[in-house]
Amino acid sequence: MIEKNKMTEWRSLETRDPDAELSAELLNEFPEGAAEESLTTTSRREFMGVMGAGMAVGAGMMSGCVRKPVEHIYPYSNRPEHTIPGRPKYFATSIPVGGVVSGFLIESHDGRPTKLEGNPDHPTSLGAASAQAQASVLDLYDPERATTPSTSGVESTLADVDTLLAGIAAKAVGNKGEGLALLVESRPSPTYERLLGVVKSTYPMAAIYRDDATERVNARAGMALMGLTGLPFLHVDQATTILAIDSDFIGYEGEAVVNARHFADGRRVVKPGDSMNRLYVIEPTFSITGAMADHRQRCASSDVGGFVSSLVAALAKHGVTVDLDVAALATQKVRDFDEKWIADLAGDLAGATGQSLVVIGERHPAVLHAAVAVINDALGGTGKTVSYLAESGVTEAGTLSDLVSGMNASKVDTLVVLGGNPVYTATGDLDVKTAMAKVATTIVVSSYAKDETAAVATWHVAASHYLESWGDWTASDGTVSVQQPLIAPIFKTRSELEILSALLGKSATSHELVVETWEDRLSGKTWRKALHDGVAVAAKRAPAGTLASAGLNKALAGLKTPTAVSATNLEVNFVLDTKLVDGRNANNGWLQELPDSMTKLTWDNAALMNVKTAGRLGINKTPKRSGVKTYDMVEVSVAGRSVKLAAFISPGLADDTIFLNLGYGRTNGDIATGAGVAVNVLRTQAASAFAGGATVKTVSGRYPLASTQDHWFMGPDPDESPLFAELGERPLVREITQDDYEKHPDAIDHMGVHTPHQENLWPDVQDYSKGQQWGMTIDLNSCTGCNACAIACQSENNISIVRKERVLKGREMHWIRMDRYYRGEPDNPTAVFQPMACVHCENAPCEAVCPVGATAHSPDGMNDMVYNRCVGTRYCSNNCPYKVRRFNYFAYNRDETVTSVNPFLADDEKLSEIQKMQKNPDVTIRFRGVMEKCTYCVQRVNQAKIEAKVTGDGVVKDGDIVPACQQTCPAGAIVFGDQNDPTSRVSILKKQARDYEVLGELNNRARTTYLARLRNPNPAIEKRSPSSHGGDHGEAVAAAHVGDAGHGTHAVDQHTEEKHD
């Protein structure tokens, strides 16, 4: 028996070379004394013998029943340089995400890039990365990515592509490129622009067109009106008074990642009385920037010009002369604003000369961008809070509309689409599909063969992912970084640079092309340093020159007065989705399932509108339930075209405006298909961002929308049930004005429920005052709710997506739930975010109730999950007051090979070989039937502890452990560390008077505590409308919600309560 089982691989010496005594025992099913031996006193070796004997018998019986895939593990014969098994490596790279170039570090396990982190050395990252950037890694492993080139749907080879492109090049050399058209996206890349330049000079007759929803066309055109070639660059850290005009500058627009960091730096109040910046927001939508505002006003998009005109007038009263044709600008004004509010705002801006900043969103026309630049200049901001940086080398290109007319006029015989998906993204008045049909050869380079554009092209070339190819990128501040691949192309793909090179008749690799660009500036050591640091050229861009408003005034003169938005003249706004952008991320499951910051919608877009608008349109305020929540359908029509989609009420939007997110309704893959509705058809070239004159009517049918958080109800309506009015007040998210905090530093503490004496039912598992004890603080004053942490966590911890039908059932798996609470009137609320994950209670309610002890405390104070002990009673989840535990109701990670042979498992989430490559090997893949939750990134904690043990005295230095959420937080709101070390950052933060524990009255002793949010209202505005929030002793955003009849929360002012011992 032993001989037969002789193994070639072995796990321990005992099994490899069993000694004689053990062999005898193994052969004896019931060894002598086995029954008598007390297990607790048996030595491990004896025990193994006894168990081994049983197992040998068992194995014979079981071997026929258990199917396990055959796996082979081979060691390295020669260890590659710098490779330590089990230790990841990090490489710097750079890529534009959502149109913004930033630098990143990519974590690589055994040659597999698994996770993206911000590069701290890169000035537009500062170590942080947005949710979209974090999720971009997943695209590399998308099983639906095109793996080979194809022609008219038939699989082809790269050699054929090379032949095709060589043919085009040969022809173009002959006719100087006549009939050749290139449609490119915005690529601020030196090599890319160099190659485009070469294309232009080699084929002078060839036409280049550019179309990219993320390109800052209006801002650039606005600068052009001012006589500048360049773009504004914000210095939010220099600003103390900021006005954002429909600009999500700390959320998702532009350099939001750094802006958020700089904005948060201006709000890091250490002690009562510390100064804070102040943010005013005026916007039609409710952005997360709006949620951070100290004062927020709503206005329709078409009223923004009128607002700017009012602001200019108000600034003049405060002695700030704005060099603008005010009379011409005033034609924009069709509606009266709260002039007092604007006057106070103007006073505040004027009072902070040189430290004030006005930002306007890209959706607004160039003339307003120019006007804002003039206002900033008048406020002394130029060069201080905003710079205008010169852009150079941007190849001139036509627009998509030019291309379509060219194609329709049969001027194009070969079209190369480098990235982009114009058939889907084009506005409704451009029929790209029909136009493309008139072109003999259309070549689309993209990641998905099922792209709307690729589907109608004659050729599709599978594009390489950015982690598979070389490139270089210029960030908006002028920093240049090299895009360094981490893996050789997995499939038969080509990068855009390689295609451009092939079009020039060469067949250089992307590496050769990038090196060619840089070889005269960087070589050898400097090149390697550039790759290592992730920053090739740190030089700042030159200032774009001085502002000259002559051109602007001319443009102002040509402005027409817009029609006022009203119930009969609805305004439809088209906004880039915060997750999918223009649809480019549509097949990314992490982003599809990520709840939108404000609406909490997943897997869908909807016609967003506020309560008032919905009421007028006859839309039910609350969804109907038939198993899942279903919503009314509406038909939105603009200029004769219409789309049908679900209506969703989102508090805080401007009256009579409808919001439609772009990027949904795509069909390029299994994830994208069925998610939302494409709304580009409603846009026109003239009105691509917003359009008036829309009609909305309800149509029959209902549609399920998977929103992960309810609006409305948090407690009884205080008017309808005065007896129960207090029930909605929950001191979960605490907020106080900066002024009140200075006067009453203990007010935040008093907002909580006071319990005189707290006793434990069970004694503490261990002495928490000893050793290193981990804790976390989350600063609600800086958290913008941008969701970057949620995706970082998903990426680090192998968290599954569960698809819409299971989100509808409430089974989403995100370990971090971005709680969003509203307060105030339903149509004009404020909002607060509170990232909620396991708070690692010392006195954890989950631990006491688990019958098998599968959740237990570690000696360093963390609440651990023991997956292989968990039987899935789900009692822990019931007893968790924060409801942060997530249960694997199904197998969300089932091996594809298993599901393919078993039809009953067909609707399980499959994990293909390529998807497995993304998984972080340091974190267990959870099986069906087990509970999971935030671990404080225990793998990172333990790695740091091991490191500390190996290299030092075993004490982990503060800052050596950075959980994934903290690492990526753009605002730096999350801090983790040893709370027993009085000098650690986390202990210092926990000592602040604004530190509080959510549900502290339950005596859970949570390790994650929150720093209360501070508002910094303008005293002048505050004095006029003190009712906008609670009493003068600060308030709890207790039931920060919108009540059914529009009643917000009320202060739980427990200031008068006596102090307890």
Next chain:
Amino acid sequence: MSDKPITDNANYDPLDGRAPLIIGGHDFHSLTEATSKPLESKATTAWKIIFSISLCGLALYLGLIGWLVWKGTGVWGLNNPVAWGWAIINFVFWVGIGHAGTLISAVLYLFRQKWRTSINRSAEAMTVFAVVCALSFPGIHVGRLWNAYFLFPFPNQMDLWPNFRSPLLWDVFAVGIYGLTSLLFWYVGLIPDLATIRDRATTRGRQIAYGIFSLGWRGSFRHWWNYEKAYMCLAGLATPLVLSVHSIVSFDFAVSNLPGWHTTIFPPYFVAGAVFSGFAMVITLMVIVHKAFGMENIITMRHFENMSKIILLTGTIVGYAYGMEFFIAWYSGSEYEAFAFYNRASGPYAWGYWIMISCNVLSPQIFWFKKCRTNLVVLFIVSIFVNIGMWFERFVIVITSLHRDFLPSSWDYFSPTWVDIGMLIGSFGLFMTLFCLFCRYLPVVATSEVKAVLPQADPHYDEKGGH
């Protein structure tokens, strides 16, 4: 006392002495004949139909368990805040049903309530079968049921014990012991009757089968002596279990910190509720059984009236508990607790709450009237109402407390799936299958005990001028 057999013991004039428990002029022989008839005659069509339907239910149940194991716990409607659903509701419901059996057989035995004898056998059988149904749920409810044995304290190579602080573990012991004790108690009580059936058996197969299970009972003095002692001991053991089992089941909720669960009133309230639901189920079953097997003279209106009085009492206790929960929710000053109860009565599941109140508190009030207590139709309808109401009580406790707790951001709504509904129906299939088999193969009335309460069993019967 006339020679005419008494036919109505519910409206018996107390001046004539205590109302007889068995009516219709039964003597020892006729009683044996009456109780043995269902076992010894051919199965009736009605039985065959009911049994077939029950078997279908059982098949559904087993099929759905298979589906659950195959696919995962997600086949139920559970979600993130509502991690326990119908499986736990059904578990508590069935455990509660079991209580009446133990109360009737053990507690009423110790209190010398002789009227228990006509119904105790069926009630005990109901207990055992209800516990079988109940135990099936926690077993299949866990996410990885192939590892459910981790819940038991068994020696293992990791020296790992279950967590003795967890009420779920207490449940394992409490319900396990309860099931075992109930089974033993039921079986011990069956022995003399099994011997009777054995002695009357006409086929070899029956002789052997009943012979084995009657453990060689010959009815000797020594046998009776030991039997009575054992029965007394088991009654003594079972009595505290009546209180402990449902107290411990209630700890699953009461020990947690969830508003709506975390209340000290739960143990007595659960026990009262369990007795309440158990008696309702006994009435439901007895109404059918005594009609189906023509035992109107053995299971008499007096029995039903007594049971309806207990239903009235326990229903009122339960009603008091419902009220007291609201009072404490207000009096505690805890807004979470107060909200939980506000939400019960007026939230999205208010319909469940008001079904519970109507069925459990209002419907039994009809039993203040003797006419209703002695009307089989009313009894049957109210007993069904109480069964429904008690299922909803557990629904209200489990679902409404979980779906909205502390952090409003986590709130959600639970909707059952077809598997949830199918499993509830299927568990009734399991129960009814067992009960049908019981009716066919075991005496539904504890014949030997009933004989002891016949007037003829009185040693002085003849002196009183009987037959």
